[in-house]
Amino acid sequence: MGEISEERGFSAREIGAAVGFVVLAVGIAYTSYYTGIGMSGGAGAGEMTAAVASAPVNGEALYASTCAGCHGAGAVGGIGPSLLGTAAWKPADFQQAVLHGQAPGGRTLAPVMPRFAEAGIGGETATDEQIEAIHSYVQSLP
Known part of the structure; x- marks a missing residue:
């Protein structure tokens, strides 16, 4: 067996x-x-x-994702001030404020305001086209 x-x-x-x-x-x-x-x-x-083909930059979408958290929907203010007055700024002044925190007349913006030249927008370097699109959006507000 x-x-x-x-x-x-x-x-x-x-x-x-x-x-x-x-x-x-x-x-x-x-x-x-x-x-x-x-x-x-x-x-x-x-x-x-x-x-x-690069899509056109959407100023309203950029504002919503980058600015509205502090400056409120419609740029009427919130944590940060209203931006409605910036609609009258020259494009170069608006760009200087957004990128470097310098308002017209040499006034330095509060430290809580991001310096988008350093911080970037959406994780990438901020472009002139993006800043212009945001400014155009703010200018279009009533």
Whole structure:
């Protein structure tokens, strides 16, 4: 009643097939990875780029996400002062205030006012176009 156990090892052909499969899989993975980098603009990429039209900057949306928390909806004031008076400012004065905290006449704005030249807008460097769009939005308010 004794059972005879017969262990069988892998044949040279089976081992060769497994090694061949692993080499083939690694080769495909390597090629796919580096082809993907080339297509995405990473290391070794060609000069191929996608044409992306830049959307116009929405001053109302920028104001809502960047300014309204302090200056209130409609720029009527809140934690910060009303901005309705800034509608009459020259664009350069508005830009100086937003970017550097300097109001016309050399008045320094409160330290709580972010200096968007340093802080950026939406995690990126503030652009002239964004500041102009915000100013235009404020100017459009009644």
